[in-house]
Amino acid sequence: MSEILYEAPKTLEAAVALLAGAGGQARVLAGGTDLLIQMRAGRVVPGLLVDIKGIVEMTTIVAENGGFRFGAAASCMELVEHQAFAREWPGVTDAVKLIGSVQVKGRATVGGNLCNASPAADSVPALIAAGAVARIVGPGGTREARVEDIPAGPGRTTLADGEIVVSLFLPPRPARSGDAYLRFTPRTEMDIAVVGAGVNLTLDETGVCTHARVSLGAVAERALLVPEAAAALIGSKVDEGALGRLAAAASAACRPIADKRGTREFRVEVAGVLARRAAGIALDRARRKG
Amino acid sequence: MAKHHVSATLNGNDVEFLCETQQTLLEVLRDELHHTGTKEGCGTGDCGACSVTLDGRLVCSCLVLGVEARGKSIQTIEGMAEGTSLHPLQRKFLEHAALQCGVCTPGILIAARSLLERNPDPSEEEVRFWLAGNLCRCTGYNKIIEAVLDAAREMRGG
Ligand SMILES: Cc1cc2nc3c(=O)[nH]c(=O)nc-3n(C[C@@H](O)[C@@H](O)[C@H](O)COP(=O)(O)OP(=O)(O)OC[C@H]3O[C@@H](n4cnc5c(N)ncnc54)[C@H](O)[C@@H]3O)c2cc1C
Ligand code: FES
Ligand code: FES
Numbered sequence: 001m002s003e004i005l006y007e008a009p010k011t012l013e014a015a016v017a018l019l020a021g022a023g024g025q026a027r028v029l030a031g032g033t034d035l036l037i038q039m040r041a042g043r044v045v046p047g048l049l050v051d052i053k054g055i056v057e058m059t060t061i062v063a064e065n066g067g068f069r070f071g072a073a074a075s076c077m078e079l080v081e082h083q084a085f086a087r088e089w090p091g092v093t094d095a096v097k098l099i100g101s102v103q104v105k106g107r108a109t110v111g112g113n114l115c116n117a118s119p120a121a122d123s124v125p126a127l128i129a130a131g132a133v134a135r136i137v138g139p140g141g142t143r144e145a146r147v148e149d150i151p152a153g154p155g156r157t158t159l160a161d162g163e164i165v166v167s168l169f170l171p172p173r174p175a176r177s178g179d180a181y182l183r184f185t186p187r188t189e190m191d192i193a194v195v196g197a198g199v200n201l202t203l204d205e206t207g208v209c210t211h212a213r214v215s216l217g218a219v220a221e222r223a224l225l226v227p228e229a230a231a232a233l234i235g236s237k238v239d240e241g242a243l244g245r246l247a248a249a250a251s252a253a254c255r256p257i258a259d260k261r262g263t264r265e266f267r268v269e270v271a272g273v274l275a276r277r278a279a280g281i282a283l284d285r286a287r288r289k290g
Numbered sequence: 291m292a293k294h295h296v297s298a299t300l301n302g303n304d305v306e307f308l309c310e311t312q313q314t315l316l317e318v319l320r321d322e323l324h325h326t327g328t329k330e331g332c333g334t335g336d337c338g339a340c341s342v343t344l345d346g347r348l349v350c351s352c353l354v355l356g357v358e359a360r361g362k363s364i365q366t367i368e369g370m371a372e373g374t375s376l377h378p379l380q381r382k383f384l385e386h387a388a389l390q391c392g393v394c395t396p397g398i399l400i401a402a403r404s405l406l407e408r409n410p411d412p413s414e415e416e417v418r419f420w421l422a423g424n425l426c427r428c429t430g431y432n433k434i435i436e437a438v439l440d441a442a443r444e445m446r447g448g
Contacts, residue, residue: 003311006294006311008360032353039312053358100335104350
Protein backbone atom coordinates (compact mmCIF):
# COMPACT_ATOMS: atom_id res chain seq x y z
CA MET A 1 0.00 0.00 0.00
CA SER A 2 1.38 3.40 -0.87
CA GLU A 3 1.77 5.99 1.84
CA ILE A 4 -1.09 8.26 2.80
CA LEU A 5 0.08 11.67 3.99
CA TYR A 6 -1.79 13.56 6.70
CA GLU A 7 -1.83 17.28 7.36
CA ALA A 8 -3.83 19.30 9.85
CA PRO A 9 -3.53 22.94 8.72
CA LYS A 10 -4.58 25.74 11.07
CA THR A 11 -5.73 28.17 8.38
CA LEU A 12 -7.98 28.05 5.34
CA GLU A 13 -5.18 29.41 3.16
CA ALA A 14 -2.92 26.54 4.18
CA ALA A 15 -5.71 23.99 3.58
CA VAL A 16 -6.45 25.37 0.11
CA ALA A 17 -2.73 25.36 -0.74
CA LEU A 18 -2.36 21.74 0.41
CA LEU A 19 -5.33 20.61 -1.67
CA ALA A 20 -4.13 22.54 -4.73
CA GLY A 21 -0.63 21.12 -4.37
CA ALA A 22 -1.86 17.52 -4.30
CA GLY A 23 -3.23 17.54 -7.82
CA GLY A 24 -6.53 15.79 -7.13
CA GLN A 25 -4.98 13.11 -4.90
CA ALA A 26 -6.05 14.80 -1.66
CA ARG A 27 -9.23 14.44 0.35
CA VAL A 28 -10.68 16.75 2.94
CA LEU A 29 -11.04 14.88 6.26
CA ALA A 30 -13.77 16.20 8.53
CA GLY A 31 -15.31 13.72 11.00
CA GLY A 32 -14.26 10.75 8.88
CA THR A 33 -17.51 8.85 9.46
CA ASP A 34 -17.97 8.35 5.73
CA LEU A 35 -14.41 8.77 4.47
CA LEU A 36 -12.65 6.36 6.85
CA ILE A 37 -15.19 3.64 6.03
CA GLN A 38 -14.73 4.26 2.29
CA MET A 39 -10.93 4.10 2.69
CA ARG A 40 -11.14 0.92 4.71
CA ALA A 41 -13.28 -0.67 2.02
CA GLY A 42 -10.73 0.42 -0.59
CA ARG A 43 -13.29 2.55 -2.44
CA VAL A 44 -11.28 5.73 -1.87
CA VAL A 45 -7.48 5.73 -1.97
CA PRO A 46 -6.23 9.23 -1.18
CA GLY A 47 -2.59 10.33 -1.33
CA LEU A 48 -3.15 13.04 1.27
CA LEU A 49 -5.73 13.70 3.98
CA VAL A 50 -6.27 17.35 4.86
CA ASP A 51 -7.82 17.38 8.34
CA ILE A 52 -9.76 20.63 8.59
CA LYS A 53 -10.91 20.36 12.21
CA GLY A 54 -8.11 22.61 13.44
CA ILE A 55 -9.35 25.61 11.41
CA VAL A 56 -11.24 27.96 13.71
CA GLU A 57 -13.79 29.38 11.24
CA MET A 58 -14.66 25.83 10.21
CA THR A 59 -15.60 24.67 13.71
CA THR A 60 -17.32 27.62 15.40
CA ILE A 61 -21.02 28.42 15.66
CA VAL A 62 -21.76 32.17 15.76
CA ALA A 63 -24.67 34.57 15.47
CA GLU A 64 -24.25 36.70 12.33
CA ASN A 65 -26.50 39.47 10.96
CA GLY A 66 -29.50 38.12 12.84
CA GLY A 67 -28.89 34.59 11.56
CA PHE A 68 -26.46 31.80 12.40
CA ARG A 69 -23.23 30.76 10.79
CA PHE A 70 -21.78 27.40 11.76
CA GLY A 71 -18.52 25.85 10.67
CA ALA A 72 -18.88 22.98 8.19
CA ALA A 73 -16.55 20.93 10.42
CA ALA A 74 -18.35 21.54 13.72
CA SER A 75 -19.49 18.16 15.00
CA CYS A 76 -23.18 17.29 14.89
CA MET A 77 -23.16 16.94 18.70
CA GLU A 78 -21.85 20.50 19.09
CA LEU A 79 -24.61 21.72 16.84
CA VAL A 80 -27.46 19.88 18.56
CA GLU A 81 -26.16 20.97 21.97
CA HIS A 82 -26.26 24.65 20.91
CA GLN A 83 -29.47 25.76 22.59
CA ALA A 84 -29.96 29.10 20.85
CA PHE A 85 -29.50 27.38 17.49
CA ALA A 86 -31.95 24.60 18.40
CA ARG A 87 -34.59 27.15 19.45
CA GLU A 88 -34.27 29.06 16.19
CA TRP A 89 -33.99 26.06 13.84
CA PRO A 90 -35.73 23.07 15.46
CA GLY A 91 -36.21 21.33 12.11
CA VAL A 92 -32.54 21.53 11.16
CA THR A 93 -31.68 20.36 14.68
CA ASP A 94 -34.05 17.39 14.43
CA ALA A 95 -32.43 16.38 11.14
CA VAL A 96 -28.90 16.59 12.55
CA LYS A 97 -30.02 14.58 15.62
CA LEU A 98 -31.01 11.74 13.29
CA ILE A 99 -27.46 11.29 11.97
CA GLY A 100 -26.30 8.01 13.53
CA SER A 101 -25.61 7.40 17.21
CA VAL A 102 -24.23 9.77 19.83
CA GLN A 103 -20.79 8.36 18.97
CA VAL A 104 -21.24 9.03 15.24
CA LYS A 105 -22.55 12.55 15.91
CA GLY A 106 -19.52 13.19 18.11
CA ARG A 107 -17.41 13.07 14.93
CA ALA A 108 -19.75 13.54 11.97
CA THR A 109 -20.16 17.04 10.56
CA VAL A 110 -22.85 18.72 8.51
CA GLY A 111 -20.23 19.76 5.94
CA GLY A 112 -19.31 16.10 5.49
CA ASN A 113 -22.95 15.04 5.32
CA LEU A 114 -23.43 17.54 2.49
CA CYS A 115 -20.16 16.86 0.62
CA ASN A 116 -20.42 13.08 0.84
CA ALA A 117 -23.48 13.67 -1.34
CA SER A 118 -25.60 10.71 -0.33
CA PRO A 119 -29.14 11.36 -1.64
CA ALA A 120 -30.38 10.15 1.78
CA ALA A 121 -28.23 12.50 3.92
CA ASP A 122 -30.57 13.73 6.64
CA SER A 123 -29.26 17.25 7.22
CA VAL A 124 -29.46 18.25 3.58
CA PRO A 125 -33.25 18.56 2.98
CA ALA A 126 -33.59 20.44 6.28
CA LEU A 127 -30.84 22.87 5.25
CA ILE A 128 -32.34 23.34 1.80
CA ALA A 129 -35.75 24.09 3.32
CA ALA A 130 -34.07 26.52 5.71
CA GLY A 131 -32.53 28.42 2.79
CA ALA A 132 -28.99 27.72 3.96
CA VAL A 133 -26.10 29.22 2.00
CA ALA A 134 -22.66 27.62 1.99
CA ARG A 135 -19.45 29.63 1.96
CA ILE A 136 -16.87 27.89 -0.19
CA VAL A 137 -13.15 28.57 -0.58
CA GLY A 138 -10.85 27.18 -3.21
CA PRO A 139 -8.01 28.02 -5.54
CA GLY A 140 -10.29 30.56 -7.25
CA GLY A 141 -11.12 32.44 -4.04
CA THR A 142 -14.30 32.57 -1.97
CA ARG A 143 -17.84 32.07 -3.26
CA GLU A 144 -21.28 31.38 -1.88
CA ALA A 145 -23.72 28.72 -3.06
CA ARG A 146 -27.15 27.58 -1.96
CA VAL A 147 -27.11 24.13 -0.41
CA GLU A 148 -29.44 22.71 -3.10
CA ASP A 149 -26.82 23.57 -5.73
CA ILE A 150 -24.04 21.51 -4.11
CA PRO A 151 -24.99 17.79 -4.35
CA ALA A 152 -24.96 16.58 -7.97
CA GLY A 153 -25.75 12.88 -7.57
CA PRO A 154 -24.68 9.96 -5.39
CA GLY A 155 -21.13 10.76 -4.20
CA ARG A 156 -20.80 13.74 -6.57
CA THR A 157 -20.92 17.47 -5.86
CA THR A 158 -20.66 20.67 -7.90
CA LEU A 159 -17.55 21.68 -5.91
CA ALA A 160 -14.53 22.30 -8.10
CA ASP A 161 -11.27 20.43 -7.41
CA GLY A 162 -9.69 21.73 -4.24
CA GLU A 163 -12.78 23.58 -2.99
CA ILE A 164 -13.77 23.37 0.67
CA VAL A 165 -17.14 24.18 2.24
CA VAL A 166 -16.12 26.47 5.10
CA SER A 167 -19.41 27.27 6.79
CA LEU A 168 -23.16 27.33 6.42
CA PHE A 169 -25.26 30.43 6.96
CA LEU A 170 -28.88 30.23 8.06
CA PRO A 171 -30.68 33.51 7.41
CA PRO A 172 -32.46 35.60 10.05
CA ARG A 173 -36.02 34.41 10.69
CA PRO A 174 -39.10 36.60 10.64
CA ALA A 175 -41.59 36.19 13.52
CA ARG A 176 -44.03 33.27 13.15
CA SER A 177 -41.54 31.00 11.36
CA GLY A 178 -41.15 27.28 11.92
CA ASP A 179 -39.33 24.36 10.33
CA ALA A 180 -39.48 20.57 10.60
CA TYR A 181 -37.78 17.51 9.16
CA LEU A 182 -39.15 13.98 9.15
CA ARG A 183 -37.78 10.81 7.66
CA PHE A 184 -39.11 7.33 7.19
CA THR A 185 -36.85 4.44 8.20
CA PRO A 186 -37.63 0.84 9.08
CA ARG A 187 -35.89 1.31 12.48
CA THR A 188 -36.30 4.36 14.71
CA GLU A 189 -32.57 5.08 14.98
CA MET A 190 -29.36 4.16 13.19
CA ASP A 191 -30.92 3.68 9.77
CA ILE A 192 -30.82 5.31 6.35
CA ALA A 193 -33.74 7.43 5.19
CA VAL A 194 -36.11 5.79 2.70
CA VAL A 195 -37.67 9.23 2.29
CA GLY A 196 -36.90 12.52 4.07
CA ALA A 197 -38.93 15.73 4.00
CA GLY A 198 -38.02 19.22 5.22
CA VAL A 199 -40.49 22.12 5.42
CA ASN A 200 -39.82 25.70 6.51
CA LEU A 201 -42.58 28.32 6.55
CA THR A 202 -43.52 31.79 7.78
CA LEU A 203 -47.02 33.09 8.62
CA ASP A 204 -48.33 36.68 8.69
CA GLU A 205 -50.38 38.10 11.62
CA THR A 206 -53.55 36.55 10.22
CA GLY A 207 -52.00 33.09 9.89
CA VAL A 208 -51.56 33.18 6.12
CA CYS A 209 -48.37 31.56 4.86
CA THR A 210 -46.14 34.18 3.24
CA HIS A 211 -43.01 32.14 2.67
CA ALA A 212 -42.31 28.43 2.38
CA ARG A 213 -39.58 26.10 1.20
CA VAL A 214 -39.99 22.34 0.86
CA SER A 215 -37.23 19.81 0.22
CA LEU A 216 -37.22 16.04 -0.22
CA GLY A 217 -34.38 13.57 0.38
CA ALA A 218 -33.81 10.01 -0.89
CA VAL A 219 -36.39 10.27 -3.68
CA ALA A 220 -33.99 11.28 -6.47
CA GLU A 221 -30.27 11.23 -7.22
CA ARG A 222 -29.85 14.21 -4.84
CA ALA A 223 -31.97 16.14 -2.35
CA LEU A 224 -34.56 18.23 -4.19
CA LEU A 225 -35.96 21.69 -3.62
CA VAL A 226 -39.64 21.44 -4.57
CA PRO A 227 -41.01 24.91 -5.36
CA GLU A 228 -44.38 23.49 -6.51
CA ALA A 229 -44.91 22.03 -3.05
CA ALA A 230 -44.02 25.35 -1.41
CA ALA A 231 -46.39 27.16 -3.78
CA ALA A 232 -49.25 25.01 -2.46
CA LEU A 233 -48.70 26.55 0.99
CA ILE A 234 -47.97 30.18 0.12
CA GLY A 235 -51.09 32.34 0.33
CA SER A 236 -53.03 29.68 2.25
CA LYS A 237 -53.73 29.24 5.95
CA VAL A 238 -52.02 25.84 5.65
CA ASP A 239 -55.46 24.24 5.82
CA GLU A 240 -56.44 20.74 4.71
CA GLY A 241 -56.80 21.79 1.08
CA ALA A 242 -53.34 23.36 0.98
CA LEU A 243 -51.80 20.36 2.74
CA GLY A 244 -53.41 18.02 0.21
CA ARG A 245 -51.98 20.05 -2.70
CA LEU A 246 -48.58 20.09 -0.95
CA ALA A 247 -48.62 16.29 -0.62
CA ALA A 248 -49.59 15.84 -4.27
CA ALA A 249 -46.84 18.20 -5.44
CA ALA A 250 -44.27 16.46 -3.26
CA SER A 251 -45.21 13.04 -4.62
CA ALA A 252 -45.13 14.39 -8.19
CA ALA A 253 -41.56 15.67 -7.76
CA CYS A 254 -40.15 12.24 -6.84
CA ARG A 255 -38.07 10.19 -9.23
CA PRO A 256 -36.91 7.50 -6.81
CA ILE A 257 -35.11 4.21 -7.17
CA ALA A 258 -36.66 0.99 -5.93
CA ASP A 259 -34.60 -1.12 -3.55
CA LYS A 260 -35.05 -3.58 -0.70
CA ARG A 261 -36.05 -0.79 1.66
CA GLY A 262 -38.84 0.60 -0.48
CA THR A 263 -40.47 0.37 -3.88
CA ARG A 264 -40.85 3.39 -6.13
CA GLU A 265 -44.59 3.55 -5.47
CA PHE A 266 -44.01 3.42 -1.71
CA ARG A 267 -41.45 6.22 -1.79
CA VAL A 268 -43.68 8.44 -3.94
CA GLU A 269 -46.61 7.95 -1.57
CA VAL A 270 -44.56 8.39 1.61
CA ALA A 271 -42.93 11.58 0.29
CA GLY A 272 -46.38 13.19 0.16
CA VAL A 273 -47.35 11.91 3.60
CA LEU A 274 -44.10 13.07 5.24
CA ALA A 275 -44.16 16.49 3.55
CA ARG A 276 -47.68 16.98 4.84
CA ARG A 277 -46.80 15.91 8.39
CA ALA A 278 -43.64 18.02 8.42
CA ALA A 279 -45.69 21.02 7.27
CA GLY A 280 -48.07 20.40 10.17
CA ILE A 281 -45.20 20.44 12.67
CA ALA A 282 -43.64 23.52 11.07
CA LEU A 283 -47.05 25.23 11.26
CA ASP A 284 -47.39 24.51 15.00
CA ARG A 285 -43.89 25.79 15.63
CA ALA A 286 -44.55 28.96 13.60
CA ARG A 287 -47.77 29.66 15.54
CA ARG A 288 -45.94 29.32 18.84
CA LYS A 289 -43.37 31.89 17.65
CA GLY A 290 -46.12 34.50 17.18
CA MET B 291 7.55 4.73 5.48
CA ALA B 292 7.48 7.77 7.72
CA LYS B 293 5.25 7.23 10.70
CA HIS B 294 3.55 9.94 12.68
CA HIS B 295 4.88 10.56 16.14
CA VAL B 296 1.88 11.33 18.35
CA SER B 297 1.71 12.53 21.96
CA ALA B 298 -1.58 12.38 23.83
CA THR B 299 -2.91 11.47 27.25
CA LEU B 300 -4.52 8.12 27.94
CA ASN B 301 -6.62 7.96 31.10
CA GLY B 302 -4.68 10.94 32.43
CA ASN B 303 -1.19 9.57 31.68
CA ASP B 304 1.08 10.95 28.96
CA VAL B 305 1.54 8.51 26.11
CA GLU B 306 3.50 8.60 22.87
CA PHE B 307 3.11 6.33 19.90
CA LEU B 308 4.04 5.93 16.26
CA CYS B 309 1.34 5.24 13.69
CA GLU B 310 0.63 5.27 10.00
CA THR B 311 -2.05 7.60 8.67
CA GLN B 312 -4.62 4.89 8.06
CA GLN B 313 -4.23 3.27 11.50
CA THR B 314 -7.33 3.93 13.57
CA LEU B 315 -7.25 5.02 17.18
CA LEU B 316 -8.78 1.62 17.98
CA GLU B 317 -5.83 -0.16 16.37
CA VAL B 318 -3.38 2.13 18.13
CA LEU B 319 -5.00 1.52 21.52
CA ARG B 320 -5.02 -2.23 21.11
CA ASP B 321 -1.91 -2.98 19.06
CA GLU B 322 0.52 -0.16 19.94
CA LEU B 323 -0.51 0.80 23.47
CA HIS B 324 -1.69 -2.71 24.46
CA HIS B 325 -4.90 -1.42 26.00
CA THR B 326 -7.17 -4.19 24.78
CA GLY B 327 -10.23 -3.32 26.89
CA THR B 328 -11.62 -1.36 23.94
CA LYS B 329 -13.13 -3.87 21.53
CA GLU B 330 -13.66 -4.06 17.79
CA GLY B 331 -17.06 -5.31 16.70
CA CYS B 332 -17.62 -3.93 13.23
CA GLY B 333 -15.02 -1.31 12.35
CA THR B 334 -17.71 0.80 10.68
CA GLY B 335 -19.30 2.82 13.47
CA ASP B 336 -22.33 0.58 13.86
CA CYS B 337 -21.75 -1.39 17.08
CA GLY B 338 -20.16 0.99 19.61
CA ALA B 339 -17.87 -1.70 21.09
CA CYS B 340 -14.94 0.63 20.41
CA SER B 341 -16.43 3.61 22.29
CA VAL B 342 -13.94 5.91 24.01
CA THR B 343 -13.99 9.59 24.83
CA LEU B 344 -11.75 12.07 23.07
CA ASP B 345 -11.44 15.40 24.91
CA GLY B 346 -14.62 14.37 26.73
CA ARG B 347 -16.61 13.62 23.58
CA LEU B 348 -17.99 10.08 23.11
CA VAL B 349 -16.75 8.63 19.80
CA CYS B 350 -16.18 5.33 18.03
CA SER B 351 -12.41 4.82 18.09
CA CYS B 352 -12.71 2.79 14.85
CA LEU B 353 -13.78 6.04 13.12
CA VAL B 354 -10.90 8.13 14.44
CA LEU B 355 -7.34 8.00 13.12
CA GLY B 356 -4.55 7.54 15.63
CA VAL B 357 -2.92 10.68 14.30
CA GLU B 358 -6.12 12.64 14.98
CA ALA B 359 -5.62 12.00 18.71
CA ARG B 360 -2.52 14.22 18.73
CA GLY B 361 -2.60 16.45 21.82
CA LYS B 362 -5.94 15.03 22.92
CA SER B 363 -7.14 13.37 26.09
CA ILE B 364 -8.33 9.79 25.52
CA GLN B 365 -10.41 7.95 28.13
CA THR B 366 -10.91 4.19 27.91
CA ILE B 367 -12.38 1.46 30.07
CA GLU B 368 -8.95 0.89 31.66
CA GLY B 369 -9.31 4.27 33.38
CA MET B 370 -12.75 3.67 34.81
CA ALA B 371 -12.06 1.90 38.10
CA GLU B 372 -9.95 3.72 40.68
CA GLY B 373 -7.35 1.19 41.68
CA THR B 374 -9.31 -1.82 42.87
CA SER B 375 -12.51 0.10 43.50
CA LEU B 376 -14.97 -0.24 40.66
CA HIS B 377 -16.93 2.67 39.23
CA PRO B 378 -20.60 2.53 40.35
CA LEU B 379 -21.60 1.68 36.77
CA GLN B 380 -19.24 -1.29 36.79
CA ARG B 381 -20.60 -2.51 40.12
CA LYS B 382 -24.19 -2.15 38.99
CA PHE B 383 -23.45 -4.05 35.78
CA LEU B 384 -22.25 -6.96 37.92
CA GLU B 385 -25.17 -6.72 40.35
CA HIS B 386 -27.76 -6.63 37.57
CA ALA B 387 -26.01 -9.27 35.44
CA ALA B 388 -25.94 -6.72 32.63
CA LEU B 389 -23.32 -8.66 30.71
CA GLN B 390 -22.79 -12.14 29.37
CA CYS B 391 -19.95 -12.46 26.86
CA GLY B 392 -18.76 -8.97 27.77
CA VAL B 393 -17.65 -7.80 24.34
CA CYS B 394 -20.04 -4.87 24.29
CA THR B 395 -19.50 -3.99 27.96
CA PRO B 396 -16.45 -1.68 27.87
CA GLY B 397 -18.09 0.43 25.15
CA ILE B 398 -21.42 0.53 26.94
CA LEU B 399 -19.80 1.52 30.24
CA ILE B 400 -17.88 4.35 28.58
CA ALA B 401 -21.02 5.51 26.77
CA ALA B 402 -23.13 5.32 29.94
CA ARG B 403 -20.58 7.28 31.94
CA SER B 404 -20.58 9.95 29.26
CA LEU B 405 -24.39 10.17 29.54
CA LEU B 406 -24.37 10.44 33.34
CA GLU B 407 -21.73 13.18 33.22
CA ARG B 408 -24.12 15.26 31.14
CA ASN B 409 -27.38 14.14 32.64
CA PRO B 410 -27.22 12.64 36.16
CA ASP B 411 -30.95 11.84 36.14
CA PRO B 412 -31.86 10.41 32.73
CA SER B 413 -35.22 8.83 31.97
CA GLU B 414 -35.33 5.26 30.72
CA GLU B 415 -36.05 6.59 27.25
CA GLU B 416 -33.06 8.92 27.40
CA VAL B 417 -30.80 6.01 28.39
CA ARG B 418 -32.15 3.89 25.53
CA PHE B 419 -31.62 6.67 22.98
CA TRP B 420 -28.13 7.50 24.25
CA LEU B 421 -27.10 3.84 24.06
CA ALA B 422 -28.71 3.21 20.65
CA GLY B 423 -25.24 3.12 19.09
CA ASN B 424 -24.10 0.26 21.33
CA LEU B 425 -25.18 -3.18 20.18
CA CYS B 426 -25.38 -6.20 22.50
CA ARG B 427 -25.99 -9.67 21.14
CA CYS B 428 -26.47 -11.29 24.55
CA THR B 429 -28.44 -9.44 27.18
CA GLY B 430 -31.53 -8.15 25.43
CA TYR B 431 -30.66 -4.68 26.78
CA ASN B 432 -33.13 -4.52 29.67
CA LYS B 433 -30.58 -5.42 32.31
CA ILE B 434 -28.17 -2.88 30.86
CA ILE B 435 -30.77 -0.13 31.07
CA GLU B 436 -31.70 -1.13 34.64
CA ALA B 437 -28.05 -1.15 35.68
CA VAL B 438 -27.46 2.33 34.24
CA LEU B 439 -30.56 3.75 35.91
CA ASP B 440 -29.61 2.13 39.22
CA ALA B 441 -26.04 3.46 39.02
CA ALA B 442 -27.40 6.93 38.24
CA ARG B 443 -29.64 6.71 41.31
CA GLU B 444 -26.72 5.70 43.52
CA MET B 445 -24.44 8.39 42.09
CA ARG B 446 -27.08 11.04 42.82
CA GLY B 447 -26.97 9.81 46.40
CA GLY B 448 -30.49 8.36 46.38
C1 LIG C 1 -23.12 4.08 11.98
C2 LIG C 1 -23.43 5.27 11.12
C3 LIG C 1 -24.74 5.72 11.04
C4 LIG C 1 -25.05 6.81 10.22
N1 LIG C 1 -26.34 7.24 10.17
C5 LIG C 1 -26.65 8.30 9.38
C6 LIG C 1 -27.99 8.78 9.30
O1 LIG C 1 -28.91 8.26 9.96
N2 LIG C 1 -28.26 9.85 8.50
C7 LIG C 1 -27.27 10.45 7.76
O2 LIG C 1 -27.56 11.42 7.06
N3 LIG C 1 -26.00 10.01 7.81
C8 LIG C 1 -25.68 8.96 8.60
N4 LIG C 1 -24.38 8.51 8.64
C9 LIG C 1 -23.39 9.16 7.78
C10 LIG C 1 -22.90 10.47 8.41
O3 LIG C 1 -22.22 10.16 9.61
C11 LIG C 1 -22.01 11.18 7.45
O4 LIG C 1 -22.66 11.48 6.24
C12 LIG C 1 -21.39 12.44 8.06
O5 LIG C 1 -22.31 13.48 8.25
C13 LIG C 1 -20.26 12.90 7.19
O6 LIG C 1 -19.53 13.88 7.88
P1 LIG C 1 -18.01 13.64 8.27
O7 LIG C 1 -17.58 14.89 8.93
O8 LIG C 1 -17.84 12.40 9.01
O9 LIG C 1 -17.39 13.53 6.81
P2 LIG C 1 -16.08 12.81 6.27
O10 LIG C 1 -16.25 11.35 6.32
O11 LIG C 1 -14.89 13.40 6.91
O12 LIG C 1 -16.16 13.31 4.76
C14 LIG C 1 -17.17 12.88 3.88
C15 LIG C 1 -16.85 13.38 2.47
O13 LIG C 1 -17.04 14.79 2.37
C16 LIG C 1 -15.81 15.46 2.08
N5 LIG C 1 -15.83 16.64 2.95
C17 LIG C 1 -16.05 16.65 4.29
N6 LIG C 1 -16.11 17.91 4.75
C18 LIG C 1 -15.89 18.72 3.68
C19 LIG C 1 -15.85 20.14 3.52
N7 LIG C 1 -16.06 20.97 4.56
N8 LIG C 1 -15.62 20.65 2.28
C20 LIG C 1 -15.45 19.81 1.22
N9 LIG C 1 -15.49 18.46 1.30
C21 LIG C 1 -15.71 17.92 2.52
C22 LIG C 1 -14.72 14.46 2.39
O14 LIG C 1 -13.57 14.68 1.60
C23 LIG C 1 -15.40 13.15 2.07
O15 LIG C 1 -15.37 12.91 0.68
C24 LIG C 1 -24.03 7.45 9.47
C25 LIG C 1 -22.70 7.01 9.58
C26 LIG C 1 -22.40 5.93 10.39
C27 LIG C 1 -20.97 5.48 10.48
S1 FES D 1 -15.97 -1.36 16.11
FE1 FES D 1 -16.30 0.75 16.14
S2 FES D 1 -18.43 0.88 16.09
FE2 FES D 1 -18.10 -1.24 15.83
S1 FES E 1 -22.82 -9.15 26.62
FE1 FES E 1 -22.35 -10.16 24.78
S2 FES E 1 -22.63 -8.59 23.31
FE2 FES E 1 -23.33 -7.67 25.09
